[in-house]
Amino acid sequence: MVDTGLVRRIEAGTAAGRDRAVDGLRAVAILGVVLGHWLVTAMVATADGVAVASPLTYLGGMTWVSWPLQTLAVFFLVGGRAAALGYRRPYRAWLARRLRRLFRPVVVLLAVWTAITAGLLLAGAGPKTVHTVLTLVLSPLWFLLVFAGLTALTPLAMRLHPAWPLLTVAAVDVVRLGLDGPAALGWLNVAAGWLVPFTLGARYFHRRYGWALLIGGAVATVALVRWAGYPAAMVGVPGEFSNLNPPTLAAVTFGLAQCGAALLLHGPLRRLLRAPHAWAAVAVANLSAMTVFLWHQTAMLAVTGLTLRTAGPLPGLHTLPDTPAWPAARLLWLPLFAAALAACWALFHRAETGRKRSVTG
Template sequence: MDVLRVFGMALVVLQHWSMPLLSFDEGRIVTGNALATGNAWAITWISQVMPLVFFAGGAAGAISRRSAARRGDTPAAWLAGRVRRLAWPVLPLAAVWVPLPHLLTALGMPAQPVETASRLAGQLLWFLVIYLVAVAATTPMLRLNAVYGWRVPAVLAAAAVAVDVLRFAGGLEVAGLPNTVLVWLAVYQLGFLYADGRLTRPWAMALGGYGTAAVLVAFGPYPASMIGMPGAVSNMAPPTVALLAVGVGQIGLALALRRWIVSFARWPGVSRALGWASERMMTLYLWHMSALFVIVSVVVVGLGISTPAPGTSAWLSGWPHWLLLLALAMWPLLRGFGRFESPPAGRPFTGGAVRAATATVLVGAGLLTFTVTGFVPGVAPLVGAGALVAGLALTGSLARTARPSTIG
């Protein structure tokens, strides 16, 4: 699970850093997607790793909740601790990005690139919103898992199919919004089954998942790419059954290769790298787009250098240099904000279920506000920051001496 989490987050960052096609003209930055060209969509069947991240989170959540129950922690205390750990690293992001657009425009940066960056910096938080829903649902979903097992993700998948039928038959994109919860909860629930040792036919999952996705794309209304493309229907926002099928295929493939993955992870150098990365995953996720904005502001906006056409020799030869620049920009962000990866230890949470639920709703409202509006100047980022701080204040803290997994 540690390998899957680190691998998933690394691929998310690599994809976000590699796919933008950028140019700057007359005060406006123009964006495109390198994966929209040719047959590059096939890459997304592996590189769209959010299903693996939610699957790993489900397994970690099941293990963590059961361990807390053995220690005598109440469900409310466990939830408060998970909400606090999930939201704490967002505080410095909000502290920097709420005033930053005002400062950049005051310093003479063109308004459109600043607004674009401000919006994208908040959109990343969609993952935390949905993950927060999954964390809040962990205790009741574990009870359902204990009684119904495989039938729980099967019912969620069937509901997702019904939602897709309404979405595509009626031509209403908004009808697909329930799948934002249904699809990701189905994958999260598969993590419970893994924690129980009940995923015993990985190759069947891999072939069945990828095979189903291929049929849905070939004969259904689903696009081939598993990430959103400009001007096209998206398998990602909201997620579709095709993405769920790819997720099942990815999980099956990962489990089929589990023995080799675990063996590789035990190599001393790899083990140290995994330990280092696992303690900085949330910081990397939250700030990697900020590193991108720094380099774009210098290279694309400042120097006027546009991204070469994808797949050309210029693009291929420039890609490693581009990644190196981004890594250099990311390093001080990791050093500066990595200290916020986990909240400080404190007194155990003593509130009840109502207080923990209120904290969860407030934190979720703050994260959702940032997701929808970004950090574009206005009232919304201030409201989102206020809700986030209020929710965190209600969580208290759980006294811990060790640093647990970031998304567990």
């Protein structure tokens, strides 16, 4: 049942010039990240604890799942757009406000998980299990560190052509992969690779670039996978070379295709979100975006751990993802993951929203 009063308040509180489609794209991006993690991360029960496995390791046909669900470039695209639209002088005060909103929820996550970790160790959990759990919970924080760094570069991004960071990524890959250069050089791509969509959002956020980015990025990505030896999976696969850690040229060209699709969807999405009920759903989702991003792994782990203790290993949850039955079983667990995430939201969303922030952000 929709709260029509809330819908009216959101509609009345939304600024007339707000670009609702940007918020809609952000909501799509967060949904892709959450579903991606929930579908390709398996917590396998072993004799000495739990270990992480991926169906992408065993089921080659699932590789395509990583394409629509790896939506990081869209995050950086809309992040660049929002940063450029909201940029104000003095720079230090503007940056401090944005970073406080970004990292305030992180403090809560770290405090809660410090207590949980102590509890796990006191309960006799093995170091392998604790390490696995903490890696899953804390690994998404890399995104926030990169996003914060790029946000600090907003004045530069508003003037920079995205071809420059794109060429940097290509040059780094040629040296480290083609010429057997130092692997550490790849970490330059963490900044350069995500600066490409961030700069597109800050300076070139327009539909007229959509088809060129979509087609050019898609063709380049297919070519790099087919003839240059880049992995087909656009997410990390345990034990294999990753397109994301650090970002490769294939990950960046794939991101360009996603940015092109986002720019093409911007107009239709803006028209769709004129409807008050649709906009209310997106506004609430955006108000909770950081909470969802930070706690979705915790929600999955809570369901996984509690069911393992009470019912033992269950298909699609604690078993090795090496048969076609595993993805089907996994889908059945998603509603329970979502319920656990809703509980996390109820407990921790105040850290993100604050008491004075409006529902439209």
